[in-house]
Amino acid sequence: MNSLVKGRSGSDGAEGPAGPVGVRRVLVAVVPSVLAAAVVLAVYLSVAGRLPDRPATHFGAGGKADGFSGRGALLGTALAVLLGMGALLGGLTYRLRSTPGPQRALAVLGAGTAVALGWIITAVLLANARAEEASSATVPGTQAALAFGSAALVAGACWPLCGRDPEAPAAASGPVAGAARLALGDAETAGWSRVAGSRVLPAVGALTAAAGLPVGWTAGWPSALPLLVSGALIALLAGARVTADRRGLTVTPSLAPWPRVTVPLERIAEAGRRTVDPWRDFGGWGYRAVPGASGIVLRSGDAISLRLTTGSEFVVTVDDAATAAALLNTLADRARRTPDGG
Amino acid sequence: MLFRVDLSSPVPLGDQIAACVRGALADGSVRPGERLPSARELATSLGVNMHTVLRGYQRLREEGLLELRRGRGAVVTGGPTAGRARLTIGARRLVAEARALGLSDEEVLGLVRTALSAT
Numbered sequence: 001m002n003s004l005v006k007g008r009s010g011s012d013g014a015e016g017p018a019g020p021v022g023v024r025r026v027l028v029a030v031v032p033s034v035l036a037a038a039v040v041l042a043v044y045l046s047v048a049g050r051l052p053d054r055p056a057t058h059f060g061a062g063g064k065a066d067g068f069s070g071r072g073a074l075l076g077t078a079l080a081v082l083l084g085m086g087a088l089l090g091g092l093t094y095r096l097r098s099t100p101g102p103q104r105a106l107a108v109l110g111a112g113t114a115v116a117l118g119w120i121i122t123a124v125l126l127a128n129a130r131a132e133e134a135s136s137a138t139v140p141g142t143q144a145a146l147a148f149g150s151a152a153l154v155a156g157a158c159w160p161l162c163g164r165d166p167e168a169p170a171a172a173s174g175p176v177a178g179a180a181r182l183a184l185g186d187a188e189t190a191g192w193s194r195v196a197g198s199r200v201l202p203a204v205g206a207l208t209a210a211a212g213l214p215v216g217w218t219a220g221w222p223s224a225l226p227l228l229v230s231g232a233l234i235a236l237l238a239g240a241r242v243t244a245d246r247r248g249l250t251v252t253p254s255l256a257p258w259p260r261v262t263v264p265l266e267r268i269a270e271a272g273r274r275t276v277d278p279w280r281d282f283g284g285w286g287y288r289a290v291p292g293a294s295g296i297v298l299r300s301g302d303a304i305s306l307r308l309t310t311g312s313e314f315v316v317t318v319d320d321a322a323t324a325a326a327l328l329n330t331l332a333d334r335a336r337r338t339p340d341g342g
Numbered sequence: 343m344l345f346r347v348d349l350s351s352p353v354p355l356g357d358q359i360a361a362c363v364r365g366a367l368a369d370g371s372v373r374p375g376e377r378l379p380s381a382r383e384l385a386t387s388l389g390v391n392m393h394t395v396l397r398g399y400q401r402l403r404e405e406g407l408l409e410l411r412r413g414r415g416a417v418v419t420g421g422p423t424a425g426r427a428r429l430t431i432g433a434r435r436l437v438a439e440a441r442a443l444g445l446s447d448e449e450v451l452g453l454v455r456t457a458l459s460a461t
Contacts, residue, residue, distance in 0.1 A: 187350035191387035193379040194343060241379065245387040254377065320371060323344055 022097045028158045029093040029110035033086025036118025037079050043122050044075050047129035055128035056137040063138040065131075078121045082114060089113075095289045099314070100165035102261065102287070107162055112155035119147035175270040175329040182326040184334075191245035192327050195254045196298055196318035197238070200285055205235030237286075240296060242304070242316050244324040246331055249306060251296050251316055261287075261296065263314055265335040269307045271328035273321040276303040282315075304328075343372045347388055355390055356397030363402055367418065367427035374423045378408070380415040405430050 044051075048071070057074055058067025069077075089110030096103035123143040131137035175181075184190055209231025216224030239254035248264040249271075278297045282288035288297050295303070295315030303317040304324050318324065343366040347358045366372040378384070381399060385392040399416050402408035407427055409417045419426075440450045 182344075184346070185348060185350075188346055188348045189388055189390075190344060190346035191384065192344045193384065193387065195377055241383075243379065243383070243387055246389060247387075320343075327344065 022094065022103075025103055025107040025162050026090050026093050028161055029107040030086045030090035032111040032114035032118075032154065032158075033082050033089070036114045036121075037082040037086075039118055040078050040082065040121050040125070041075070043125050044078075047125055050129040051125070052128060052131070052134040054134055055124075056131075056134045057124065059124075059137075059139045063140045063143075065135055065137045068134055074124075082117060082121075085110070085113065085117070092289075095291065096294065097312075099261070099289070099294050104159070104162045104165070108155045108158045111158040112151040115154045116147045116151035119150055120144065123147070175268075175332055179270050179272065179329045180322065180326040181333070182323070182330045184327075184330050189246065190327055190331075191243065192324045193241065193243045193245075194318055194320060194324075196240045196242050196296075196316065197254075201238035201298060202235050205231045205233070205238060207231070208234060238298065240298060240316075240318075242318045242324070244304075244328050244331075246335075248331075249304065249314075249316065249324075249328060263306060263308070265328070265332045267308050267310070268328055268332050269309045271325035271332070272305050272307070273325050274303055274305040274315070276300060276315055276317050278317075343378075345384060345388060347390065354397075355394045356401065359384070359388075359395055359398035360401045363398070364405075364407065364427045364431055367407060367424055368431055370424055372418055374418050374420045376418045378416040378418065 051071055053071065054068040055071060055074055056065030056067065057069045058065070060066040089106065093103055093107045093110065096106060120139075120143065123139050124137075127137045127139045128134060182190070209228050212224040212227030212231060215227060236255050237253050240251050241254045243250040243252075246265070248262055248266075248268060250263075251261045252258065276282070276295075276297055277300050278285050278288075282290055282293075282295065282297045285297055285299075288295060293313040293315060295313070296317070297303075297315065298317050301317065302319055302321045303315050304321040306314040306328070308314055343362070345359055345362045347355050347362075349355075351358065353361075363372065363378065372378075378399075379387065381392050381395040385395045388395075399408055399410055402416075403410050405426070407419055407423055407430065409419055411417060436454075437450060440453070445453075
């Protein structure tokens, strides 16, 4: 816990991947889940004597109980979900250490989700303990609102706890002399922009949404909503606009202004191009992170590859990557000559 | 595609942006149906005024190379756009050369009419 207090002033090269900020963020992602699991366990033990044999675990319209399961199963599932989620998000937060922005969002998301889940499970336990029998247990909708409200509060409180994004080492050297450059006059300014598509993801999105249709017809439209919404989201996020300019490298969905991933010029040590095989290099499509590298991988083939000042790699699959990389090298040189950027 | 503008050049910035797009169309690095960045995006990207970009895009629309759709941004016109872009570049070169020789607009049009009637 020492590192929590010490902040990022440590003398051990605080910018390192597992530096204090990284540890702090992993803790932000993990600790709330562990605490929520502890609270759930404590509440369970204190009300265990009053719980029905098969407590209500699902509540339908109006908060009325309509699903039941064994006591042990309820506790086991609750603890497994909370601790499993903590471990998963902690691991993901650690792996995202080369991209501080998304890492912070993920850690905070983990904290908020743990609070919401913990709240709801506790509310369910208390409702069962209060009720005469399981079938009369009710969890009013206000509990869900409270759960999400407190999750939002905790997430908001955890945001600053994540610490400032690690800054690039001051002595970061720019691109080597041999790296490709784009000849640019002093009075010239340039920007590169291109839409990077995926052939796989729109199909996945369309199939997911299409799977929602029969579900909607047979089981009612509310139950098809998750499929339809996630299908639409996948299709929406399948295309990305990649921009290389004086602000650095920016990737946004081509059909929406956010989420936005930006790598500022100061964090780019060198830009190049490479060929990416989504399965072999990143284990799939989308926003990927593997040890030492992360990136937005929407297809195989040509990709911009940035060597960051942290030493890790950031990859975006897009056509004509060589031009973008050359421009980024030129602009990175320029940003290092004039520290305020060009 | 690469947009580059030279702030020290006497050519208006909007025309420089239009020329970038024309060139990219002509050499095939931008294809029909492709979406260009919105005027707002491109303006922040280059650090120029949005209306400057819009002037450039407007010029391309007049040349039939670009379709401007409200909310959807700028889309390269379908069809033989690369050829049309090359033709537009040729026409501009013709005009530039004629101006350099001191020809009047009427003389340039006469020149083109003569060429048209000869085929």
